[in-house]
Amino acid sequence: VFSASTPWVWYFSRGTGIVSIVLLTVSVALGIAQVTRLEARGWPRFVTSQLHKTASLTAVVFIAAHVVSVIADGYVNVRWGAAVIPFSSSYQPFWVGLGAVATDLLIALTVTSLLRQHIGARLWRTVHWTAYACWPVAFTHGLGIGTDTSLLWVRALSATCALAVVGAAAWRFTTFPATPRRPTVAAAGRR
Numbered sequence: 051v052f053s054a055s056t057p058w059v060w061y062f063s064r065g066t067g068i069v070s071i072v073l074l075t076v077s078v079a080l081g082i083a084q085v086t087r088l089e090a091r092g093w094p095r096f097v098t099s100q101l102h103k104t105a106s107l108t109a110v111v112f113i114a115a116h117v118v119s120v121i122a123d124g125y126v127n128v129r130w131g132a133a134v135i136p137f138s139s140s141y142q143p144f145w146v147g148l149g150a151v152a153t154d155l156l157i158a159l160t161v162t163s164l165l166r167q168h169i170g171a172r173l174w175r176t177v178h179w180t181a182y183a184c185w186p187v188a189f190t191h192g193l194g195i196g197t198d199t200s201l202l203w204v205r206a207l208s209a210t211c212a213l214a215v216v217g218a219a220a221w222r223f224t225t226f227p228a229t230p231r232r233p234t235v236a237a238a239g240r241r
């Protein structure tokens with residue numbers, strides 16, 4: 051529908067891609083901090099949940115900008131369908147396909163979270179588990195297709211993001227049960 055041939059669109063798509071993966075990293079880390087009820091003096095829990103929400107929605111905005119600029123870039127031929135239909139792109143089908151999978155998961159995560167009050171906790175939680183798949187898929191997409199993967203600072207940033215997510219997830223699953231258990235009526239009565 052539209053196409054731009056200036057290299058700035060390409061720089062923009064690379065920049066927004068990198069910012070997106072950093073924001074997704076922050077979002078996953080804060081989501082884990084929220085579910086594990088992490089808090090500290092001067093850092094109440096509502097700050098974590100607000101930041102998790104803000105980081106996630108900001109990531110959605112940057113990913114939208116990333117996708118629009120990739121499609122607008124006249125140098126590569128990526129169409130709208132390729133952004134949401136996995137592995138349908140004629141350009142780099144595998145790597146772009148991973149980006150589409152991550153985008154689909156992110157759309158599901160965002161929609162169910164915004165409608166959480168209406169859809170019930172069980173469905174919301176089931177969908178939210180896919181966040182643990184969304185991040186590695188998006189990360190692999192960036193590493194695989196990125197022009198800037200070979201740059202030292204991009205590698206250092208990627209390693210930092212990976213360490214943050216792997217570390218947070220490892221801590222979450224070793225310290226806390228998969229689904230935090232609510233106290234049973236009997237146990238609550240004993241308090």
Ligand code: HEM
Binds near residue numbers: 066152195198
């Ligand atoms: C969760 C969603 C996504 C995230 C977090 C993400 C992230 C990234 C990152 C980090 C890069 C590497 C930038 C660089 O090193 O230069 C990248 C590159 C790229 N992405 Fe995505 N992406 C996502 C979705 C998509 C989708 C849906 C498409 C297809 C429309 C797409 C197409 C591309 C292309 C073509 C490049 C290569 C740009 C270049 O020439 O370097 N991405 N993405």
